[in-house]
Amino acid sequence: MKATNLKSNFGLKLTTFVFSMVLLLSCDPAIGYRYTLNNKSDKELKVYYKMGYSDSLMVIKPKTEIAFFDDGMWGSNPHDEKDAFLHIFDNLRIEASDKSTLLLDY
DSSP states (O other), rough: OHHHHHHHHHHHHHHHHHHHHHHHHTSEEEEEEEEEEOOOSSEEEEEOOOOOOOTEEEEOTTTTEEEEEEEEEEEOHHHHHOTTTTTOOHHHHHHHHTTTOOOOOO
């Protein structure tokens, strides 16, 4: 009787372990996004962006790099988004303070 009890106890532990692993490994991954701006120019830049109901303006000094937004989400895969990595912004505009032409690289 003791051997049967040990077998059923082991079977319960094994079943619990397997179920836990399936549950944990099947979860969607958490993906973090960090949006950075690297101003390699000699000009001051103005960055206008809109997310939902919020409009924002940032001024970036020449030759500086800043992280201006961090975001995280569940179940997203950056490889599936391809060029849609700016999807969180309703509007994004970058211009030089002196209104001269910029070369954008993103």
